[in-house]
Amino acid sequence: MTLTSISPDHRLDVTGLVDCAARYAAEVDAARRLRRESVAALVEAGFPRHFVPSQWGGAAGGFAPLVEAAITVGESCPATAWCATLFAAHGRLAAYLPERAREEIWGQGPDTLIAASVMPPSGQATPVPGGWLLRGEWGRASGVDFADWVLLASTVPDGDGETVRIFAVPAGDFLVKDTWRADGMRGTGTNTVTLHDTLVPEHRTVALPELLGTRRAGHARCHNVPYTLVAAVMFAAPLVGAALGAVADCGSTGAGRPSPDPDVLRALARSSPEAYAARLLLKEAAGRADQGLVDARTIARNRCDAAVAAELCVSAVDRLFTAYGGQYGGHGPAEGDPVHRRWRDVHTGAGHGALRFAPAADAYVKAFLG
Structure with a gap:
């Protein structure tokens, strides 16, 4: 299918965020969460509003500027870049909710901070009059300590089968458990969300298949491409x-x-060169997401390119870690050294399910070779 090309000319101003990220990189790693100054700086840079529909004061921006901004911030602090990118990405997901929910989320402004735990679906959702009753735990919600809303996914009955629905829950209706103890990306505060029989009105839900296809004409390009085309990138x-x-x-x-x-x-x-090659792969993938044809081959290529980019990053930091550590008697740099921290961050981030090469490669072969 062919989608209308919309010029995604919104640019994120990351100058202040880069300085803030560099200043607090070691501190957020030790604290296992961002500083409030970092959160304020990423809001000022424009990340939360980047994909928010223009109707609500957002930028409805493109993927290429987001990727470039995330890379730039990641050079100073990968954990800060991770949270900033996901706050933007979750605004894009929330744009699929019914209009009443969008008004609740962005009616006071487009800089709402939205965390999410949607893969894999978790918890239990029970249909009740007017909505759903949610209970359970949802893990790995990055930046959730600062979130105004959280998007949670659960498997629900659908006719004779099942489907996955995404539920929007405001702060005050959920608890956060401090569970994030990963080796890397420590500063992301990717903690667990807990709900106890929380009522979510029907207008705050959307079926996951809505995010997996393209939508009707009239929506901005960023709201009209499949989740699978852009998530890994x-x-x-x-x-x-x-x-x-x-x-x-x-x-x-x-x-x-x-x-x-x-x-x-x-x-x-x-x-x-490996790191710069990874950057070029993502630049090309983001460009495909922003304009042109969207089909099974494009989706498979973007997934595969993102997975390969992650592998290139792992290869690059492994080599640097080993060689750099040789200068310290072969024991590697100390845990607090920036090289050690980046090595941990890359390995942890590359372990995300969206960046696994094997399923991406299988999808690529199927799309291109049948």
Whole structure:
């Protein structure tokens, strides 16, 4: 199918956020959550409103500027870039909710912070008059400590079968459990959401299949492409920033750092092109999402390119970590060293299900070779 090409010319101003992210990178890693200053800076940069429909004061922006901004912020702090990107991405998901819910979310302005836990579906949703009763736990909701709303997915009855529905729940109706203990991306505060028999009105729900296809004419391009076309691309962007940041760290000679030895320089010569190749892959994938044909091949190619970009980032930081650690007696850089932190962040981020290469490759082969 062919979708109308809309010029996604909105740009995110990340200058202040980059400075804030760099200043607090070590602190948010240790605290396992962002600082409020970082959250305020990502709002000021325009991330939460980036995909919000123009009707509600949002930018209805494109994927290419979001990916580029996420990479730039990720060079300073991948965890901050991860949360900023997802706050934008979840605004796009919320745009699929019925109009009454959209008014509740954005009626006071487009900078609402929306967290989400939609994959895999969790909890229990019971149909009741006027809506649904939700209870249970939903894990891995990045940035949820600061969220005004959260999107949660559950499997529900649908005729003779089942489907997945997404439910919008406002702050005050859910609890957050401090469960995030990952090795990397610690600062994302990817904690668990808990609900106890919470009523969600029918107008605050949407069926997941709505997000998997294209929509009717008249919607902005960013609201008219399948979730599967763009999800992996957005998840990969902070990892590319982390890999580029590791390249910069290994090449620097700041206070307390030895001058790069020959092993580090050779690692830089190999890892730097890998990181930039990953950036180019995402740039091309985001461009395909912003304009042109959307079909099974494009979706498969974007998924595969994002997965390969993540693998390139892992390869780049592994090589740098090993070579850079050789300067410290072969034991690797200390845990608080920026190279160590970026290495942890890339490995954790690359473990996300959306960036697994095997299913992406299977989809690619099926789409291109039948």
